[in-house]
Amino acid sequence: MAAAAAATTTQMDNTRSLSSISSTSSLLFTRTNEFYKIQNRVKFKSPRALSIRATSSDSVVTLLDYGAGNVRSVRNAIRHLGFGIKDVQTPEDILNANRLIFPGVGAFAAAMDVLNKTGMAEALCAYIEKDHPFLGICLGLQLLFQSSEENGPVNGLGLIPGVVGRFDSSNGFRVPQIGWNALQITKDSEILDDVGDHHVYFVHSYRAMPSNDNKEWVSSTCNYGDNFIASVRRGNVHAVQFHPEKSGDVGLSVLRRFLHPKTNIPKKPTEGKALKLAKRVIACLDVRANDKGDLVVTKGDQYDVREHTKENEVRNLGKPVELARQYYKEGADEISFLNITGFRDFPLGDLPMLQVLRLTSENVFVPLTVGGGIRDFTDANGRHYSSLEVASEYFRSGADKISIGSDAVYAAEDYLKTGVKTGKSSLEQISRVYGNQAVVVSIDPRRVYITHPNDVEFKAVRVTDLGPNGEEYAWYQCTVNGGREGRPIGAYELAKAVEDLGAGEILLNCIDCDGQGKGFDMDLIKLISDAVSIPVIASSGAGAVEHFSDVFRKTNASAALAAGIFHRKEVPIQSVKEHLYKEGIEVRI
Numbered sequence: 001m002a003a004a005a006a007a008t009t010t011q012m013d014n015t016r017s018l019s020s021i022s023s024t025s026s027l028l029f030t031r032t033n034e035f036y037k038i039q040n041r042v043k044f045k046s047p048r049a050l051s052i053r054a055t056s057s058d059s060v061v062t063l064l065d066y067g068a069g070n071v072r073s074v075r076n077a078i079r080h081l082g083f084g085i086k087d088v089q090t091p092e093d094i095l096n097a098n099r100l101i102f103p104g105v106g107a108f109a110a111a112m113d114v115l116n117k118t119g120m121a122e123a124l125c126a127y128i129e130k131d132h133p134f135l136g137i138c139l140g141l142q143l144l145f146q147s148s149e150e151n152g153p154v155n156g157l158g159l160i161p162g163v164v165g166r167f168d169s170s171n172g173f174r175v176p177q178i179g180w181n182a183l184q185i186t187k188d189s190e191i192l193d194d195v196g197d198h199h200v201y202f203v204h205s206y207r208a209m210p211s212n213d214n215k216e217w218v219s220s221t222c223n224y225g226d227n228f229i230a231s232v233r234r235g236n237v238h239a240v241q242f243h244p245e246k247s248g249d250v251g252l253s254v255l256r257r258f259l260h261p262k263t264n265i266p267k268k269p270t271e272g273k274a275l276k277l278a279k280r281v282i283a284c285l286d287v288r289a290n291d292k293g294d295l296v297v298t299k300g301d302q303y304d305v306r307e308h309t310k311e312n313e314v315r316n317l318g319k320p321v322e323l324a325r326q327y328y329k330e331g332a333d334e335i336s337f338l339n340i341t342g343f344r345d346f347p348l349g350d351l352p353m354l355q356v357l358r359l360t361s362e363n364v365f366v367p368l369t370v371g372g373g374i375r376d377f378t379d380a381n382g383r384h385y386s387s388l389e390v391a392s393e394y395f396r397s398g399a400d401k402i403s404i405g406s407d408a409v410y411a412a413e414d415y416l417k418t419g420v421k422t423g424k425s426s427l428e429q430i431s432r433v434y435g436n437q438a439v440v441v442s443i444d445p446r447r448v449y450i451t452h453p454n455d456v457e458f459k460a461v462r463v464t465d466l467g468p469n470g471e472e473y474a475w476y477q478c479t480v481n482g483g484r485e486g487r488p489i490g491a492y493e494l495a496k497a498v499e500d501l502g503a504g505e506i507l508l509n510c511i512d513c514d515g516q517g518k519g520f521d522m523d524l525i526k527l528i529s530d531a532v533s534i535p536v537i538a539s540s541g542a543g544a545v546e547h548f549s550d551v552f553r554k555t556n557a558s559a560a561l562a563a564g565i566f567h568r569k570e571v572p573i574q575s576v577k578e579h580l581y582k583e584g585i586e587v588r589i
């Protein structure tokens with residue numbers, strides 16, 4: 001009891017009261033020593049430099065990127081809206097900013113550690129307390145609160161009363177929340193003027209809750225199991241839990257309104273229909289070099305991507321960047337690139353693939369996932385690259401999530417054998433550094449029919465359609481290297497193991513259904529989406545709009561992914577969305 005009381009007192013002490021924010025002088029006084037230390041440490045610019053800055057200041061936004069992850073998308077969105085970026089190098093840059101964006105990434109404790117050690121925490125508080133224009137994004141919102149339970153309690157900046165806690169997954173809601181959700185706007189916030197009934201993109205496991213103590217700050221809430229704070233606003237200070245830079249046109253309008261506060265942009269009439277978390281429709285681009293060495297989007301039949309002609313060429317369905325842009329415009333909620341020969345080619349040697357990501361992220365403002373070849377690697381010169389380095393390069397190039405296939409199978413096998421989490425697998429390392437919401441595990445299972453569920457040591461299901469010899473059961477054998485090698489582990493065992501090891505989402509393919517257009521493997525998707533509490537993406541086999549409504553109605557999949565029908569222009573993404581909407585399934589339209 002005493003310890004709990006002490007913890008509460010510390011958190012309260014760390015809160016700057018609302019009244020003190022409006023009259024900042026006493027508050028600044030309490031931190032005077034530390035504050036002046038910062039001012040003494042910083043070098044003042046020459047008057048010439050200051051005057052240059054003053055003339056261009058309206059079109060330059062200051063960005064606080066403390067190097068913990070990918071803020072490339074935020075940069076791209078700012079540039080797309082016609083603004084230049086000045087990066088914060090010292091606390092003085094914060095104090096001198098005309099307009100500051102803080103896209104927090106990574107874990108709460110690590111971020112606070114950096115902010116405290118660099119003196120940025122004090123500078124941020126001083127800047128915000130003076131009511132200068134500020135926009136915090138995601139963790140950039142959470143850090144404004146008193147404290148967080150993430151690996152904590154850990155003290156935050158203490159500007160807003162409240163503790164950031166983890167979503168409760170016990171009531172059936174999947175954690176992390178990944179996807180497009182609806183806002184309930186509770187007060188005029190200006191930057192949300194065009195959001196109305198449109199969905200915006202969230203990806204997070206922790207959230208702050210509205211209370212009497214922080215109600216003057218809260219400008220919108222969102223429901224995910226319970227009502228959490230989606231945005232705050234006080235004067236010129238704004239922060240959002242969702243990602244405007246990943247929320248398509250609606251998200252760009254949020255940034256635009258923050259960047260151009262004085263121009264009277266008329267409110268767009270709201271056409272959205274958002275009520276709750278939407279089911280996502282994902283376009284997938286399987287990418288590899290063809291025999292001429294060009295990077296192309298290809299598509300297999302049960303993972304065979306070669307034409308059945310004399311030339312036996314790799315099927316070429318288009319250019320990756322062009323197709324990604326097209327699918328973004330057509331309403332894809334997310335885009336996945338799978339570098340399907342990544343298992344044999346070293347991804348960091350694959351500069352065209354990194355270039356695809358860089359170019360795509362310049363004007364595609366929905367989440368991008370990239371997979372293929374994420375593992376430790378030693379090149380011909382003996383130089384060792386860790387999987388973390390490979391993933392970091394993908395993130396730096398514009399990926400929001402990475403997807404691990406083969407290497408996750410080996411990690412799960414080891415974990416199930418020993419029962420020990422070594423912390424060394426690519427999955428564990430990347431998830432520790434970038435958060436589990438940034439790590440997808442892509443499973444490539446093949447159906448194996450059996451007559452009795454006890455015939456194998458792996459979880460089997462009673463199949464809807466009998467096997468070739470009348471078999472009533474099947475288990476789903478995991479494969480590696482693009483389906484080339486079967487492993488002694490089932491999809492069910494793998495999914496549970498990778499959830500334990502830190503995966504934030506599962507991309508569930510099925511080799512038997514891939515490219516067949518006959519619908520998703522419901523038995524498999526039901527098995528896996530019922531077994532884990534992280535989101536599951538149903539993949540392989542979509543051939544008609546009804547297949548999407550079927551998978552959402554009959555399983556707990558959070559998203560459905562398709563490739564062939566989109567590439568061959570048989571079914572546009574918009575038709576899928578319209579069908580789902582008519583069927584009463586929440587989608588982003």
Ligand code: 1PR
Pocket residue numbers: 284285286299300302303304305338339340341342343371372373374403404405406407442443444480481482483509510513514515516517539540541542561562563564565
């Ligand atoms: O093992 O970490 O290097 O990752 C390799 C990645 O490449 C894995 O995600 C694996 O699924 C993927 N991959 C490897 N070989 C192939 C292949 O097709 N020969 N593609 C491949 C997997 C499956 C889906 C496909 C859906 C939907 N592609 O992503 O897009 O089945 O297709 P459909 O709608 O046309 O049916 P690592």
